[in-house]
Amino acid sequence: xxxxxxxxxxxxxxxxxxxxxxxxxxxxxxxxxxxxxxxxxxxxxxxxxxxxxxxxxxxxxxxxxxxxxxxxxxxxxxxxxxxxxxxxxxxxxxxxxxxxxxxxxxxxxxxxxxxxxxxxxxxxxxxxxxxxxxxxxxxx
Numbered sequence: 134x135x136x137x138x139x140x141x142x143x144x145x146x147x148x149x150x151x152x153x154x155x156x157x158x159x160x161x162x163x164x165x166x167x168x169x170x171x172x173x174x175x176x177x178x179x180x181x182x183x184x185x186x187x188x189x190x191x192x193x194x195x196x197x198x199x200x201x202x203x204x205x206x207x208x209x210x211x212x213x214x215x216x217x218x219x220x221x222x223x224x225x226x227x228x229x230x231x232x233x234x235x236x237x238x239x240x241x242x243x244x245x246x247x248x249x250x251x252x253x254x255x256x257x258x259x260x261x262x263x264x265x266x267x268x269x270x271x272x273x
Contacts, residue, residue: 172199
């Protein structure tokens with residue numbers, strides 16, 4: 134039992150402090166952003182209805198996307214389950230790049246490209262969080 138604790142402690146100590154801070158910064162920004170987006174879609178709050186219907190998707194898509202986003206955030210935050218985390222990161226990446234491309238193909242860039250740039254920003258946060266995650270959150 135003490136060997137396991139020592140090994141776990143060694144992993145934590147061996148992980149550079151700057152990388153840890155960067156990981157948690159990107160992850161917290163990602164989690165807050167995706168959570169707020171998911172809740173907004175589930176509640177159909179603000180411009181979420183217009184964002185979806187303007188590009189030709191049915192309104193019920195907000196229920197699906199909002200649920201997936203919240204489940205993905207839970208999978209990323211909860212300790213353990215590294216395979217589930219991989220799927221959550223992949224799912225969020227596909228959701229965000231799919232949103233950007235859907236708006237681009239519908240010529241719905243929004244003000245100053247907001248409808249295209251924001252999902253790509255979330256995808257970038259997702260990639261940063263995934264790339265910086267500690268060994269304990271990776272598949273072995």
